[in-house]
Amino acid sequence: MGHETGGAEKGDDGMSGSDTPLLVIDTSYGSTVGLPGREPCIETDSRSHVERLQVNIAKVMDQAGLSADELRTIVVGLGPAPFTGLRAGIVTAKALAFATGARLLGQDILEPQARYAYSRFKQQDQDHTRLLVLAVNDARRRQLYYRLFDDFGDVEGPARPLTEMSIDYPAAICEKITAIAEERRSPDQDPVTVVVSGHGTGRYADQWERLNKQSDIRVVLDEGFFLEDRIDGTSLMAACACRRAQQGLIDPVEPLYLRRPDVSVPNPLKHVAVQS
Amino acid sequence: MSEPLVLGIESTCDETAAALVQGNRLLSNVVASSMNEHARYGGVIPEIASRAHAESFVPVVSKALNDADMNLSQVDAIAVSAGPGLAGCLAVGVSGAKALAWAAKKPLYGINHVIGHIAVTQLQFGPFPQNALALIVSGGHTSLLHVDDLARSVQVVGTTLDDAAGECFDKIARLLGFPYPGGPHIDRHARLGDPNAIAVPQGLTKGRAGAEHPYDFSFSGVKTAVARWVERRQQAGLDIPVDDVCASLADSVATVLSRKAMAACHRFDTDTLIVGGGFSANSQLRGRLQEFGDEEGVKVRIPKINLCTDNGAMVAMLGVNLVQAGLPPSAPDFSIDSAMPMDKILM
């Protein structure tokens, strides 16, 4: 971002003094509210946003001894995620930013999810295989939101998505991933490891077996949601958003629905007359 | 605090709205409607409406403050519709309002939208008299309420046992091929037709049912009777006299609403009838209520058309009443209630 007041050095996490205090709000799955570096407030019930979200925001702010007008930045999760809960978080963040004058940054949850999975599995990976991360979020109705990312190289470096963010059935996602993994295989035919990470991973464990059956693909399942990993989750979310902002990648703060509204057109009645 | 300044926020259905009211003066009134997006489906699609609310919330609130040349720190309280309405829509308005209230350190009142419809008449007619009767008519509600104290005590006198009056109009409008929303089309055609052309039943007005339910309504029989009549004409290869159908329908509905409202006024010995809700924009109803009111010595307070439909002013006005009555604001964790009962004024 170009308009920061000068002097503040950007840290490794992409955040600078002029970005903080920074509040993270995400309602992509349950809800997480937190100030990076402090214990966040996590709710696993996705139906309690209207009641709990603002109460939780007040709680984490009180615990940090902060008042609303001290906030400099608000980072809000844009999903992709089911509609109603996601919207509660985004409207809350927009209203807070409006009322406090804090800068509002939107961040999709699949990029930090992929970074989270990558940082955990890169260390375990003794064979230095090609590592791809399939970041997912449960979309209900037997579908997942997903995006496939390539090896991040430096963990702090830019994320390299190999697909668009999308929504599909796990079986269809497997087909796409297989095709991409085939293409991306290194010339010396090293095996490819695909880490499937995020909410919904475990639920469709049998589906990922399809990937495993491909001779050169090894699948690792990682159900953990980065924002439920206590303190690190909100720091990672904030870092992703601030880094993107620094690079001038300002996303519109709009929900990533990726699914059209359910529309049931009423039964067409026999039209008697059409005029106005 | 003699004249509280309240920001009212509304998002129960397809209108995102905000307004500022001070005392009983309207300072600004901003409404963004997603109605056009629903028109091609012939009714409000909740998810489309909810998405529109999420987009419009901050711009609408911001414009309401700007239009009144105010900022958030100047308001005394914020009021928001907490129900009844579409759950996904209510969730947007209430979430946003909670955030605004916390950030600006203002009390927040989660109010009943339907009571807001009658509260709004104060902008035009001044405070409620003690002991008033209210008729609420909209796409979702048809009720008679007895109002002792708008901030504290509202009782349900009668309600519809099946369809709301507006709902009945919508269904017949669809049958007649009018685009959504059909109410205004019926209204216009009804002015040109003969109200006695076809016999439309007046539900719960006669016999035992009428005696048992003097202040309740039933409109499903109206809908069925009109649909059957139209079908019989079609089967006989005859034209449908659209103006006459509309006139007969509108006359029947307006008459039964007005007659029962007047009966309730007598029952509670009140000389003031407050009318509210989207359907109170219907010209046949407005005319009939005025006519019966004049005959019976009942003052009828019907708001201007732009205050009949959903808006933020109705929410802000009820908020002013609650602040003036000294009632405590809603708890920070208050819920939405998509089926909020009409005798519940505040969450």
Ligand SMILES: [Zn+2]
């Ligand atoms: Zn209404």
